[in-house]
Amino acid sequence: MQASSTVIDNCLIDDFRFMSTDPSIPKEIEHKTRTNLGVNISYQKAWRLKEHMVKILHGDTVESYALISRFFDKLVKSNPGTCTALEMDDSGHFKFCFMAFGASIERWKYCIPIISIDGTFLKCKFGDILLTASSQDGNNQIFPLAFAIVDSENDVSWTWFFEKIRNSFSERANLVIVSDRHLSIPKGVLRVFPDVEYCVCTKHLLSNLKLHFKDPLLDKYFFSCAYAYTVKEFECHMRCMEFVCLNIRDYLSNVGFEKWSRTYSCRRRYRMITSNCAESVNSVSKDLRELPVATMLCSIRDVLQKWFMNEVKLLLQ
Template sequence: MNDFSLSEMEMNMSFTDLLNRAQMSENYGEDTSLGVGLNVVNEPIVSLEVPLNEIDYDENGSDIDDDEIIDARTKHKKNEMLEKESQHELERLGEQLQRDNVRYDIDSDYDDEFDVHSPTASSDEDEYGYLTTPACTRQDTKSQKAKVNSLDWIDTTFSVEQKFENAVEFRKEIIDYCARNGVDVKYTKNHKNKVGVRCKDDNCKWKIWASIPKNKRHFEVKTYHGVHSCGRKNKVKKITYKWIPRHYLSKFKSNPYMKLQEITDSVWNEHGLKVSVHMAFRAKKCALNLIVGEYKEQYGMLNSYAAEIYRSDHNNTIKFQLNANVFHRMYICFATLKEGFLAGCRPFISIDGCWFKGPYGGQLLVAVGRDENNQMFPIAWAVVDVENTESWSWFLQLLAEDLQTSDGAGYTVMSDQQKGLLKAVAEMWPQAEQRVCARHVYMNFREVFGGGQEYRMHFWKIAKSTTPNEFKENVDKLHAISPEAAANLMGRNYEKWCRAFYTPQCQCDAVDNNMSEVFNAFILNSRHKPIITMLEDIRESIMERLHKKRDFIRSKNLAICPRAQEQLEKAKIAARGWNAAFGGRFTIDLFL
C-alpha cells in the first residue's frame, strides 16, 4: 500500500492531475492507467441524485443484501465472538489453576487418586476373594423385595454372572451407574483381576463384587446386593472430568467453543449432577485432546477417501499429494458441479481461502460461481498446507483444466487480494478479467483515514459508479473533502474494484466477493472438524442445497429467474421519469 503525503501545491491539484499522478505511480505491481476510459469525460452528462437509503453505504458494501448474505455475515460475527470468548475463558481458568498450584494429568489411566490404591485386605471376603455377604440372585429377588423397606429402592443395572470385557470397562459402568442414579460409591478392592465396590453411605447395604473367573479371560459379577437405602445426591465424587468427554464428545465436536458454564448446565439438566467450573475446564481440555487423535487418524485415511470419490464417478477430479509421506494438498471437483457451472452459470468466479480451526491448521481454497439466479454455486475446493503463490497456481491450473480453458479467456475472477493470489491469476489465467473486492479495499482505506460516515458514503459511490463520467464526479466530490483521501484511492488499482471500468463479458457488476463469503459461512460449522468429516459435510451440504434450489426454481412460474425479475421491477420503477425520443437512424435519446 502506497503512502501519500501531499504538499500545499498538491492539495490544489485538479482531478485530472491526480489521475495523471496516479497513473505514473506503481501500485501492487499493476498498471493503474485508465486507458481510454476517461477520454469522454468532457461531455456533459445528466446526474441523478439517489436517496441515501437506496444505496448500500454500510461498511460491508454488498450490492444485494439478500437474506443469504446477511445470514452469512451474522454467522461469521457470531463465530468470531464465540471463538474469542472460548479462548479467553480457557486462558483465564488456566491462569487461575496455575495460581492455585492445581496440577492434573489428563493422560492418567485412573479416574482419580483414590482409584490407584485399594485396601490390602477386606474383612468381608473369603479366601477366594468373594464377598461373604449372601448374594442377591434372580431366584430370591421376590423374597428380597418383601424385606425391603418402602423407602429403599432396588437397582437392576447389574446382575450376577453379568460379563464385562475387563476391569476398566467394569469401572466405567460403575461410574455411569453413579451418574444415572446420583449415588456415590467407594472401592473396597481395586485390582486388574478383581474389583469390589460398596455404597459410600455406611447405612446402605448396596455392594458388588466382580473378578476374572478361573480359566476365563472376561470380567464377571460374582456377588451383587442391589438394594439402596440412601437418597439421591447432586454431587458425586466418582464423577470426574474424564467422564464428561466420554458422554459429551459429540457436543464438543459440533461446538468446540462450548463455554464452561454450558458444560456444567448440560450435566445438571441431563443428569441432575453439579460439577465445578474447574472440572469443566479439565473436561474440555481432555475432550479436545481426544478430538486431536481423531484428526490424526483421518489424515491417514485420505488416500482411501480419494479413491472412493474417483470410484463413484470417474469424471470427478481428485488430486491427492504427499510430501515426504506427509499430507501436502488435495483438490476436489465433482463432475456434476463443473457440468452445472459450464451449462448454466455466468463466467464469473470468486476465489477465496479460509483457515481451518483444527489442531493441524491448513487452509481451504475455494472457487465459487454465480448461478442464473445470481446466487452461490460452488465449483471446486482444495485443502492445502499453506496459502502462497505456488498453492494458488496449482489450484488455478487444475481449475482451468476442469473448466476447459487454458488461459482464462472469457472468464472474470474476483478475489480478496490474498497473499500470492493476484500473481497466480496473472500467470495461470492471463486472459481473464481480474477484479478485487471493494469491501477489502475499503477496509485498507479505513485503516488510513478512519471509518467515518462521510468517507464511507463517498467510497461506495465511487466503487458503484456505472460510467467514467459518474466516477469522475464522485472522485471530485471526495477530493473536495480530502485531497489526500482521493489521491490514496487513485493509487489503489481502482480499475479492478470500480464498476465503471468493468467489461461486460461476464454479465455481472458485483463489486465485492460476497459469494465466497456466503460459502465460508455455509461451511463454518465444518471447519473445525477432522478433515474427512469436514469434506463430507461440505459435499452433503452442497448436495442438499442444490436440491432445494432446483425445487425452488421449479415452483416459480416466471420467464426469468426470481432475482433477475426483482431487479427488473426495480429498474422499471426507477425509469418512470425518463422519456424516449427518436435520435436519428437507429438511436434513441433518453432524457428527463
C-alpha cells in the same frame, strides 16, 4: 464432587454429537456437567473434554489425513465427473488436496464468467487453510465451484489451486477472478490464467481504506464509485469522496481503477464486485472447521448435496 472424563463423556456425548466450533461449547459443557451431574469442572477441562468428544465422534485428526485418498476414490465413483487431487511432500506428509464436484463442473457453463476466491483458517492443530472458489448462476444465486485444503497460504499453494481449477473447469471467454488482496493470489492468477482479468474485492479494499481515511461517508461514496456504470457518474462520486477524504483518488489510482470499479473494468462485472460469494460458502463450512480433514471433506459433500437438491426444488416450483 469429582467425576472422571470417561463418565462425563458418556453422559454428554449425545448432547454434543453435532458439536460446532463455537467457543461457547466449553461453557456449555461446564454448565451441563454442573446441572446434569452436579459436577464443577474448569474451563480448561471442559475444552479438553470437547476435544476428546470430537475425536470420539469424528475420528483422530492425524489419522484423518490418511483417509483422504480413500474418500476421494469413493467420491469420484459415486459422483460422475468429479475431479479430485491429493499432493504429499517428499516425506509423505500432507500438502494439498482439491475437490470439485461433477455437478459444479457441469453447471459452471451456466454461471456468469466470474470466479470469487477466498481462503480461511481451519481450527485444527496443524493450521491448514480451506480455499474456495464460487460464482453466481443465472438467477444470481451463489454457486460453489471448488474446494482445497492447503498447508499454508502462499505462492505455491495458490498457484496449485488455480491449476486444478483450470484443469477441472472449461475455459470461459472474458473470465474475471475476484479476491481479497493477498499478494500470492494475483501472482497465481498471472501464472495460470494470464488472459484473465484479476480484480480486488471492494469490501476488502474498503477495509484497507478505512485504515487511512476515517470519514463516515466513505462507505457510501466508495460503493457508489464502484457500482457506477459511466465515467461521468464515477467522477461525480469520486469528487464527493475526495471532498471528505483528501488524497483518496491517488490511493485508489495506485490500486488501479480497473481493479475495483465497473466503469473502468475491461470486462463485464455484473453486480459481482466483491468476494462475498466465496466468503458465504466459507461461512457455511464454519461449523466444520474443527473437524478432522477427511470428516470435514465428507461434511462439505453432504452440505453441497443438500444445496444442489434445494436448487433443483426451487427450479421445479
